[in-house]
Structures are given as C-alpha cells and as structure tokens.
Amino acid sequence: MLLITKRRQIGAICGHNVYAVTKSEMIPLPNSTVNSSAAESKNENRYKKLLCTVDLTKDFFFSYSYHVMRSLQKNMCNNEPGQVLYETMFVWNEFLTRGIRNHLQNTIWTVALVYGFFKQSTLSVSGREFKLTLIARRSRHYAGTRYLKRGVNEKGRVANDVETEQIVFEDVPDGLSTQITSIVQNRGSIPLFWSQETSRLNLKPDIILSKKDQNYEATRLHFENLVRRYGNPIIILNLIKTQEKKPRESILRQEFANAIDFINKDLSEENRLRFLHWDLHKHSRSKGTNVLLLLGKVATYALTLTGFFYCRVTSSLRPDECMSWPSFENIDDGDMSPDKYCNNLNEDAYRSEGNHSGDNNFANGNHCVKPPTFQRGVLRTNCIDCLDRTNVAQYAYGLAALGHQLHALGIKDTPKIDLNDPLADELMGFYERMGDTLAHQYGGSAAHNKVILDATCNHMQFP
Template identity: 30%
Template sequence: MSSLDVHNDLSLYVTPEKFYLEPRNSDELLIIDRPSEQINLQKNSGQIPAASSRRDFCGLLGTIHLLGGPYLVIVLQRDLVGYIAGHTVWRLVKAELVPYSRSTLHLNADRERDNNLYVSMIEQMLTTPFHYFCYDYDITHSIQRLHDISPDFWQQSLCERADQRFVWNKHLLQPFKNEGIKRFGLPILHGFISINQCVINGHSLSWTIISRRSVYRAGTRLFRRGIDRDGNVANFVESEQIVEFQGDRASFVQIRGSIPLFWHQNPDLRYKPPPTLLDMDPQEQQAACLKHIEEVATLYGKQVLVNLIDQKGAEGNMEKAFRNAMNTLNYQSVRYEPFDFHAECRKMRWDRLSILIDRLALDQDEMGYFLLLRDGSLSSLQDGVFRTNCIDCLDRTNVVQSMLAHRNLETVLKKLNILQPNQGLEHQYSFEMLFKNVWADNADYISIQYSGTGALKTDFTRTGKRSKAGLMRDGMNSLTRYYKNNLTDGFRQDSIDLFLGNGKIVSPLTVEKGWRYMTFPSVLLMAVAMFVASAVFPSEYSTESLLYLLFWGSMVFATGHYILKYGVEFVDKPRLVQF
C-alpha cells in the first residue's frame, strides 16, 4: 500500500469518551474525542482500552453535524465492481451513522423528531443507488486527465487530487483534510460504473462505463433545472467509456447537463408543467451561460451542443432561447446541433436517429479519443466533447450518448485490431447485448438519482427497437415520476442539500399547511366514494339516483379542478434553508 492510499480495512473502537480508528495494515491510530471533536493521529502503542466495543468497517466517509450533534459516517459493506488499470473499484452497499453524543436527552421531543428526520435524510442519500470508491486510484478523473498531469499531483492524497466536481462526501470530509490524517478520508463518487471482461473475436478485453454526477447544482428533477450564476447546470454528468486491452488503454468522454439558461419547471400537480425561462436581464442569462461554456471549453476543449428537445410548444421556446444564446455568444469552439427527437422519431421511427449520428460523424472523427499504447506512447488525444441535453438530460440524452459511444467503440476496436476493418459490433451478438444492457442500466441509475424512477425508452437502448411493452413500462415510470416529483421530492432535495452541505439545519422542520391542504383532498375522497356508491349500488336507476350521480360527479370534477388550481400548495417542497 502506498503512503498516499486510503486505509481500506479498519476497526472502530468506541468508549464513552473517544473513538479509536485502527487501520489493519498500519501502525497509525486515529483518536477522536467525542465531547470536543478533537482529532489526533498517534502511533498505535496499545492505547485502546480493553473495555471498548469494537466493530470492523471498510471506509470513513467523514462527519456530519445534525441537531443531535456530530455523527461519524462509516462504510460497513461493499461489493466488488471490477478493476481499472489493475485497481479495485468498489460499490457502497451499507453505511452507518455513529453518533458522537451518547444520548439525545439534550433534545426536546420536537428536536429529537427533527433529528431523526435528518438522520433519515442522510440514510436516504447513502442508499440511493449507487456510490463508488477506490482506495488507491482516482475514479473521479478520466484517464486522459490522469495522463496529462504534473508530477506534483501524484504527491497529493486521494482526497486532494480528486476532481471536486464529483466528490459527493467532500462536505463530510472537511475535518479529515489536515496533514497526516488524509489517508483516513475515503472520497466517493455518485453515478454509475460497470466494468466488464469481454471476448470479441477471441480477444479478451475490459470494457468500462463510468458516469460521474456533479455535486454542483445537484438535486431532483423539477427542483433543479437550468443554470446558476456560477455557470453550474443541473444534472451534469460526465460519462467515460474505457477499453483496456493487453496494456493499451482507450477512453471516450461525453457530458450531459441541463440547458445552460435560467429556467424553471416547478411542480404544481400538473402532469407536465411547462419549462419557463426566468424573467430577468438578458445580460445575466448571457453571463451565466458564457461561464458554463468557458468552463466546459477549459476542461474538454471544443464542444458540440446536441439539443434534443422539441422545437415546438413550451420546449420550442427553450430551444429558441438556447439557439439565440449560442448565436449571441458566437463562441469559436462551439457548434450548436438541434435535433427534435420526438418529431423525427414519431410513430416509433427510431431508425431516424441515424440522421443525427451521421450529422455528428465528422465532429466525432475530428475530436477523436484518448489512446495510450502498451509501450507508454501516446497514440491520440480526445480534443472536444459532445454535450448532449434534452429537458431532463435523461431518456433521450442516454439514447444518443449510447449511439455515439457505440460508434467510438467500433473505431477503437478496429484501431486495436480486435475488429477487422469490414466488421461491426452488431455481428458480435453477445457483446452487443452486453453493450445495450449496460447503457440501459446507466440510463436507469442516472434517472433514479435525478427523477426517482428508471429511465424511459430503455427498450430501444436494450434491443435497438421500440416495443409496445416498452411503451407500457414507460407509462408506469411516468406515473411514478409524477407521484414522486410532486409528493416526495421535497424530502429528496433536502437530503441531497444536507449531504452536500448546501442546506442550513433548522428546527422545527414542519411547515404549516393552509386549510386547502386537508379540506380539498378529504372532499375529493368523499366525492369519489359517493360517486362510486351511486353508480354501483342502485339495483335500478331512477331520476333521483341519476341526480345523485350527477351531483357527486360534479363534486369530483370541481374539487379536482381546485386542487390543480392550487396545486403548488399540495406539492412536497424542500424545507432546508439554502446557504
């Protein structure tokens, strides 16, 4: 183990006054004083009291402060994902919060209830699939960035050299960034990783997908849209495809992110509230958009902005605004490529996506990909990136990204002489199925993290065609999204903000609801029950029974109308105060 690697297998010894963190393969001992939170690193020389309780764990995620005091957050279980460049990558399975305080007697009943709610928020974040980590390799950087880096970089600890955009527990790790104790803090990545050992034409290779979700402007589908004044966009994800073959390593990176303008789509119980640009100074819009474009240019080079939203209706207004912003900025290394996904592929004509891929082919060939040969020589660099978006940057986006990744993979495999010049991946049936399923899994998990449900349109990604069963599955996912986005996402947004350190802890957490909140749903429930009873129970229909049916039907309609009219009052909103 390198002196800069993170400690992987540890034991936690607990006494009423202290925590003792003992790595298995080191003589270091980290001692945390529970009342004062003071942290000391000592040489292990038998300081641990014999009466202390012990539990083994496999990673320290940091400390979180809640109403009940600080909590130590530790990883109890992990699953092996695979190996990248010989380094083991793990998936977090189970984590636990260990309180510094020995009891919650210092809290009154209301604050104890709120503290339990805060604990459940952190647990919600830690159980959202999935978080990943590696003890001796930086999975937050693409392999091209890791190659093109100064020697000083490698003298830093894993926490220091990680790409801070993708370290989801950096707020929790603050107390463990001092010199000497950095090896105890384990950075985690949120997103999706799939590492697969494959055989193509008799050649064994490793094929990997890594999707890294950004911590900036992170949140849920309808509560986090667009851009902020620092140029950060919602649902920003960097996806990297890696091929490793007999020492050769290739990489292709794509990104996705919300339309880089100030806009919102606040939930209000309507099935699809229209995306709406904020009414603000156009220069502010331009300034924030320019910040985003410049940062992407600094990190990735040339950009092709693939915009998949509708070009009519409410989405059409967004497309026009995005197009105008790009024309106004006239940024030299940016090309804007609109493609009305729904219009082009209507009536399940998904084969028409080839039109878009053909339009992007020259850009993809010019930007290239990263390829480091087994002898250490650099064959090529990726100079540019596809930045793909739809409204959610989920379903349509993933379909197009998977097709661009497929095209790149064929190019790489031919370059490495794994595929013959006249061969395509579609003839490698078992690998083709793996490729489609992994990209569909990527879509599902990125979607779960942002919208609360699996992705739509994954039947096309998995099979290459749309099906009626897929449409029905999309319908169920859409209904589930509707429910979660309106009635549970306030809690999820608070969980994310609390975990990332973006929200101020308050008590009480309860928000007083107006009289409509209880009255209208109660009346609606009664009206529906009476309408059903009036329709089902009469043995024969009379004028009186039909009038009852008409009355209760009118009550259902009227109450439903007013619930939708005041829909914002029924939505589960975030309650934490933003910093």
C-alpha cells in the same frame, strides 16, 4: 463519524479495484467540550436523521488506488501522482471530509465517494477478450431532483450534470502492459434560467423562462467551465422539440439558439460552440427513419472533431512513454495556463487530428510505434430532462466510439460496428442500465422510453 463498514468489488481498471458500498455505520464521537444535552437536542437528532436518509449502498463507488472521480486521460496526464483531488465536482463527500483532510493535511483517513453509475464486463471479438467499462459521474453542484432543479444557476452550474466515460482495454494477464482507450461525453440541463411548476393534474407542466439574462452570463460561465474541463471544441447536441401545438420545449429551443449565437460573437472561429439541433421525437415517429443510423452520423462527426484517448500502459497504470497534454484537473478553479503540462514533451508530436484511430500498429505483435492520442473537446447532449432521449443519443455516440476504440486496440479491422452486431446489443444493455439508474437518481423512476432495436430491420422506436 460516518464509516463505510462493508464493500463489494464491482470492477477493476488495469489492476486498480473499484468498490461499491454495501454497509455504512454512524459512530458518535464524544467530546468533553460538547454539552451532553446539546448532543441529544432535537436539532442534532434531526440532522442525524437527515444524514441517514442518504443511502450510500445505492450508486456510490470508490477506489483506494485509482482516482475514479476523474477521467482516464486526466489520470494518465496527472503531473502530481498520488495526490487525491477532492476539490472536484464529482466527489460527493468533499465537504464532509474537508475538516479532517485540512487538519491532517492528507487523505489517509478518508476515501472519495463518486455518485452515479459503474458497470464493467468482459467481452470478446473473434476470440480476443477485452474489458468494457461504463462510468457515469454525477456532479454534486446544483444537485437535486427533476422539477426542483432545472436549467442553470448564477455560477454556471447546471442541473443533472453527468460525465459519462467509456473505457476499453485489453484483458491481459497481470503484470503485462496493455493498451487502453477512453471517450468522455457529457449531459446536462439546458443552461438557461427556466423552471416548471409541478402538478399531479398536469403531466406536462408549462416551461417558464424564469429570469431574463440579457447577456447570457450564466450560460457563458457554463460553457467556459466545459472548456476548462475538456478543451475545445464544445459540440452541443440539442434533442428537444422544434414545433408544438402549444409551445413548451420549442420556447427553450429558440432561446438556447439565441444564447449560443450571442456567445459565439465573442469567440474566435475555431473556439465557437458547435450547436446541432435535432428533434429526436419528430424523427423517431417518421416512418422509414432509422434514428440510430442518423445519430451514428452525428456521433462520427463529433468523434472526428474531438478524438479519443489512447495509450499503452504498464500494469501499474503508468504510460509506457511520457505524454504531454494541457492540465484540466482542477475543475473548480480551471487554471488553463498553457505551461501546465504533464511533462515537457511537445504536444503536437503525439496529436493525430482527424484520424484518431490511427494505423493498426499493434497487430501481429508490433507494439513499438503507435503513439498515444488525446481527446480534446466534448460532445454535450441534452433534451428536457436529460434522461430518455439523451440516453439514446449517448448510446449512439458510445457505439460509434466503441468501434474506433476496438480498432485502435487492434481487435477490429475497421472502426465501424453495425447495428445488428452482437456488440451493439451488448453495449445497449450497458446504456439502458445506466439510463435507468440516472433516471431514478434525477426523476425518481426508471427511464420511460427504451431503445428497441430489431436486428432484422435496424429500426428503433419509442414505445
């Protein structure tokens, strides 16, 4: 039995503590039906050694009272409170705990472990304090390191699939209701069958389209899964190179575009995949080009399409008012039946298309008229490794979202944060730390390229 024996608190979401693992221990469970020689066999020792190579003190986190494996919106719209859904792509000990959970028919003796990144800090604007939380949840499906896991598998699961959630809420005394907002974005390997040969002599191995999928079935499955998880629209921001002396990334760029065109032929106009290609490497080398400013425009466009989640909650993280939203909780099964709602209210009564920040009804103590808003759809960003360039784009999206989130909370008068604002620098620290962590997990080293922002000229560059 593998037990977590020590923990440390790394944050809290409206009173629900989140912990990191600081120590674990493997304890043998003797059983008379197991031959003692088999228990000490070479295979048994090998399996124990393999299990011990997983360092739970690095980047695993959990909560006893909050479903940290799910987004805030999904938790708030859960119509079965108290049920911990282990059957999710973000619970890394789902398989190891399956036996005891199925036998006991409960989760009292187990805790769901999420692998990725968690950081929380208290910030302030004009004397008003708020909590900023950045969470990255890495999928356990098709998991593995760079070069060993690329692209998509036949089930539509991609390598380096990470959900990033940015949560902002008022820092108020315990027991008081508060406003809370969140925005979710996604990164993942290009959903085609492709690979690279590893070589110490070649720093940029050739990219090989390893399998011909004429109807792009695996690619289609991947995007259908994203729709089940987040709804429509799916906005794809593809950051890889367009033109090269020796075609590498551009091979994938063309095939990816072909796949999207093929899939979109079978979709209604409102449900078609939104494919945005933007060669980040090319633009970052162009003199006079402010890459973050341009990416900010893309982010604003995506935010207008998807919106973000906002509601007012009690101290126990329950909405002050009932909310209605399609249930996307069961990621693996993906039941999209329209009658699965949190409550029986009309969804359209609370939706705010195109203007999700809404009027500032909470200023000056007016807390009674602002309805919740919801995120529908997601921005999916990729480069080749879904690390350095992707992290820059995700920061730009997070910065645009933060302005809208603070505006919705009544902390800022406008939904825009300038690049030279101290808040932009604070947020950059979050995303750089997350980028390094995800790079270590997938690539084995810290992010190679850092975002360098000169506050005097608003210029970003890759060193």
